[in-house]
Amino acid sequence: MLPSSVQAALWALASAITFSASSAAAKFLGTKLPTAELAFFRAAAGAVVLVMVWRLVADLGKAKDPVGYLLRCGLGVLALYCFMYALGNAPLALVFLIFFTRALMLPIAAQLMLSERSGPVVWVAVVIGFIGAAIPLVPALQEPEQVWGVLAAMVAAVATAGSQTAVRRLTEAGNAPALIVLIYSAASVLGTLPAALPGWVTPPAADWPVLAALGLFGVAAQYTAAKAFSRATVGFLAPLDFLAVPAAAGLGWLLFGEVPSMLTGIGAVIVLLAAFVVVSSGNAGRSSHPMKRLAEV
Numbered sequence: 001m002l003p004s005s006v007q008a009a010l011w012a013l014a015s016a017i018t019f020s021a022s023s024a025a026a027k028f029l030g031t032k033l034p035t036a037e038l039a040f041f042r043a044a045a046g047a048v049v050l051v052m053v054w055r056l057v058a059d060l061g062k063a064k065d066p067v068g069y070l071l072r073c074g075l076g077v078l079a080l081y082c083f084m085y086a087l088g089n090a091p092l093a094l095v096f097l098i099f100f101t102r103a104l105m106l107p108i109a110a111q112l113m114l115s116e117r118s119g120p121v122v123w124v125a126v127v128i129g130f131i132g133a134a135i136p137l138v139p140a141l142q143e144p145e146q147v148w149g150v151l152a153a154m155v156a157a158v159a160t161a162g163s164q165t166a167v168r169r170l171t172e173a174g175n176a177p178a179l180i181v182l183i184y185s186a187a188s189v190l191g192t193l194p195a196a197l198p199g200w201v202t203p204p205a206a207d208w209p210v211l212a213a214l215g216l217f218g219v220a221a222q223y224t225a226a227k228a229f230s231r232a233t234v235g236f237l238a239p240l241d242f243l244a245v246p247a248a249a250g251l252g253w254l255l256f257g258e259v260p261s262m263l264t265g266i267g268a269v270i271v272l273l274a275a276f277v278v279v280s281s282g283n284a285g286r287s288s289h290p291m292k293r294l295a296e297v
Contacts, residue, residue, distance in 0.1 A: 004231045011228035012240035015221050020247035022217035023087055023096070024255055025210050030088020033203060036195035038084040038214075043077075043188035045215025046222070063183060065173040071113070072166035072180065073187035079159035080188060081195075082152040089149025092252030093260040094140060096245045097133065097268050098153035103275035104129040105161035113165045114172075118281070125277035132270025136263040241279075242272045 002010075026038055033041075063069065086095045104126045110116040140150045170180050203211055228240075245268055252258035260268075 008232035015224040016244040019221035024251040025214040027087040035085040040192035040196040075163035077191040082156035086153035093249035096248040102157040102161040109165040125274040129274030135267035
């Protein structure tokens with residue numbers, strides 16, 4: 001039997017790879033399907049969670065803090081739309097770099113939404129991280145074909161930080177983590193289907209395996225992350241979580257011929273180191289419940 005730390009690291013590595021693979025599938029389909037339809041397929045895949053926790057349906061009446069659920073679901077669906085759009089309109093490595101700045105935004109969201117204060121080390125790391133993110137962002141925003149994808153990735157990062165903070169608010173209000181996942185899964189399907197129907201494009205048969213990969217890898221990323229966080233703390237696993245950025249860069253190069261620029265590489269190193277400081281400082285001495293990790297897009 002492998003030590004718990006080794007098991008956690010392996011599960012976290014699997015999560016990073018499968019999350020990147022799901023995103024690569026979304027990028028491939030982004031040239032063929034409307035963004036709203038992609039968001040629906042991604043949400044529908046997440047509804048598999050509903051099957052796993054169907055017994056919680058009877059506990060819906062126990063949900064507390066309606067405003068918290070509104071924030072969690074509204075921001076989560078917004079993040080899903082924007083992330084799907086960004087994947088189809090900007091390089092994969094750049095989208096992941098921007099998306100992972102969400103860790104830098106968590107102290108800001110926590111102070112605004114939960115009145116939590118962070119120490120000076122965290123705020124210094126946040127500032128340095130944003131400077132690192134600006135290094136590849138400035139030239140990317142000057143590329144007309146990338147600008148909207150980059151902006152969408154930025155909105156996705158902000159919305160995800162708010163959505164994850166809302167999850168903390170809901171758990172602190174006494175909501176079971178699995179119930180939070182159940183309600184968000186249902187809300188994301190209901191929130192994406194109406195927008196997908198008017199411009200629905202039936203995927204050709206050849207693309208159904210890619211759609212299956214989009215959903216299966218997405219669910220696998222959530223499951224493997226939950227397994228990892230059931231065996232180690234957030235601080236221990238944070239660096240491995242960020243492996244999704246180089247994994248995405250590798251898939252972008254292999255599948256789409258995207259070669260990350262030197263500026264993207266420099267910015268990624270700065271952002272990931274700063275994000276690691278933020279996440280580690282914010283979770284020092286505190287373990288993470290496995291279901292809380294399902295707050296991601």
